[in-house]
Each structure stands twice: as C-alpha cells, then as structure tokens.
Amino acid sequence: MLTIRNLRKTYEDATVVDDVSLDLPHGKVISMIGPNGAGKSTVLGMISRLVAKSSGAVEFQGKDLEKWESRELAKHLAILTQANNVQMKLTVRELVAFGRFPHSGSNLSQKDWEIVDRSISYMELEDFAERFIDEMSGGQRQRAFIAMVLAQDTEYVLLDEPTNNLDIYHATQMMKLVRRLCDELGKTVILVLHEINLAAFYSDYICAFKNGKIAAWGTVNEVMTPEQLKLIYGVDFQIHEIDGRPLAIFH
Numbered sequence: 001m002l003t004i005r006n007l008r009k010t011y012e013d014a015t016v017v018d019d020v021s022l023d024l025p026h027g028k029v030i031s032m033i034g035p036n037g038a039g040k041s042t043v044l045g046m047i048s049r050l051v052a053k054s055s056g057a058v059e060f061q062g063k064d065l066e067k068w069e070s071r072e073l074a075k076h077l078a079i080l081t082q083a084n085n086v087q088m089k090l091t092v093r094e095l096v097a098f099g100r101f102p103h104s105g106s107n108l109s110q111k112d113w114e115i116v117d118r119s120i121s122y123m124e125l126e127d128f129a130e131r132f133i134d135e136m137s138g139g140q141r142q143r144a145f146i147a148m149v150l151a152q153d154t155e156y157v158l159l160d161e162p163t164n165n166l167d168i169y170h171a172t173q174m175m176k177l178v179r180r181l182c183d184e185l186g187k188t189v190i191l192v193l194h195e196i197n198l199a200a201f202y203s204d205y206i207c208a209f210k211n212g213k214i215a216a217w218g219t220v221n222e223v224m225t226p227e228q229l230k231l232i233y234g235v236d237f238q239i240h241e242i243d244g245r246p247l248a249i250f251h
C-alpha cells in the first residue's frame with residue numbers, strides 16, 4: 001500500500017503539487033491523467049523519491065518512504081521516468097541487465113539472466129537484444145527501458161508515459177502487459193498517461209490532476225464522465241461504451 005498525505009512541491013514561489021492526499025490500492029492498475037504541467041510526473045517522482053517533496057508524507061508498505069534504504073526500496077519499487085538516456089555504449093541486453101542490480105549487484109546468476117531475457121521478450125525485443133540502444137528508433141529504445149524496469153521485478157511498477165513514442169500496436173501490447181503484470185503477477189502498476197482511452201480501457205482506477213491538485217479520483221467509470229473530463233481538459237467529450245468500458249470521443 002502506498003499512502004500519500006498532504007504532499008506538496010514548490011519551486012521558488014510556484015506550488016506545482018498542492019496538498020495531494022491519496023491511498024493507492026495494492027494490486028491494481030492506476031492511471032494518472034491530466035493536462036500538461038498538472039503535476040503528474042512530480043507526484044510520481046515524489047512517490048519514488050526521485051523528486052524531493054517540499055512537505056507532506058509518503059508511506060510505502062507501512063514505512064515512511066524516507067526511511068527506506070535505497071537498494072532495498074529498489075527491490076520493491078521500480079520507475080520508468082521520461083528522461084531516459086544513458087551515455088554508455090550499451091546493448092539492449094546489457095541495459096536490461098541493470099534492472100537486476102538491486103537484487104544481484106553486478107554478479108548476475110543464471111536466474112537473473114533468465115529474468116532479463118523474459119523481460120526482453122515481454123517487450124518483443126528478442127531480435128534487438130544485441131543491438132546498441134543508440135542505434136535504435138525512439139520507440140524501440142523506449143521498449144528497452146521498459147524491459148529494464150520489468151527486469152527489476154518489483155511489486156510496484158511506476159511508468160511515466162510508457163506509451164510515448166510507441167505505435168498503436170506496441171502501445172496496446174504495452175497496456176495488455178500492464179494488465180498481465182497486475183492480474184497474473186499481482187503487481188501494482190501506476191502510470192502517467194495522456195491517452196485517456198488507454199487509461200479507461202486498461203486501468204482499475206484513474207486519478208486526474210489539474211493545477212497541482214487532484215481533480216477527480218475513483219474507478220474508471222466514476223472518473224470518465226463528460227462533465228469531469230470537460231472540467232479537467234476544457235474540451236467537450238462524449239462517452240461511448242465498448243466492451244463494457246467507457247470510450248471518450250473529444251472535439
């Protein structure tokens with residue numbers, strides 16, 4: 001369980017996350033949506049300790065996040081950020097192997113390499129395993145970084161805009177994988193997404209942010225209403241239903 005209490009982030013005189021409190025349920029897929037600059041990545045960053053909070057508290061598995069030892073935390077919680085670039089000349093398989101570091105350091109066992117190869121195949125990168133990541137397209141590289149996060153094999157997986165750069169096929173495969181991580185492996189997946197229909201189709205809960213505050217929080221059906229979406233995004237929405245899930249049309 002991840003509990004957030006009165007979380008706030010200020011930069012000089014700007015408050016970009018403003019008194020956010022949230023109980024993120026375990027073993028579910030939770031999507032964070034909202035306009036540019038609403039504070040989604042900052043909240044995700046504070047949940048993973050990549051961004052220092054200005055005030056408030058984050059409790060992870062009953063213990064204040066600040067009290068976790070870094071390597072121990074990395075065995076339980078993995079994050080994909082938006083700023084993924086490494087300056088080293090690495091192959092996909094070498095990059096993905098970094099995901100095993102919290103567990104095994106640099107001495108990877110046969111089992112670690114099996115997890116690395118399984119993560120590579122989750123992202124359908126088998127044919128690219130020995131390719132250097134700086135010789136890949138943006139979407140292929142994004143999938144390699146996601147594979148590294150998966151190789152960390154944590155109960156909590158935080159993904160900031162994982163579908164960035166991905167085509168429709170790979171974005172859909174990515175979201176199906178997120179569902180499997182949750183349904184088959186019991187993981188909690190927290191994503192930042194701009195594609196609200198991917199959020200609606202594959203999540204259990206949606207948290208919508210606007211101006212640093214929570215604008216809506218609840219099950220997909222509770223949040224995906226024309227009235228709330230208009231308040232969040234400022235455009236008109238129609239909600240249709242496909243396979244029992246809401247589908248938003250906006251114009």
Ligand SMILES: Nc1ncnc2c1ncn2[C@@H]1O[C@H](COP(=O)(O)OP(=O)(O)OP(=O)(O)O)[C@@H](O)[C@H]1O
Binds near residue numbers: 034035036037040043
């Ligand atoms: N290092 C920083 N210094 C100053 N302001 C920052 C810094 N990082 C983020 N901000 C500001 O904080 C606000 C929230 O940014 P954040 O990246 O959390 O938004 P977001 O909802 O993830 O947006 P997007 O959808 O565009 O990725 C923005 O107004 C941004 O300009």
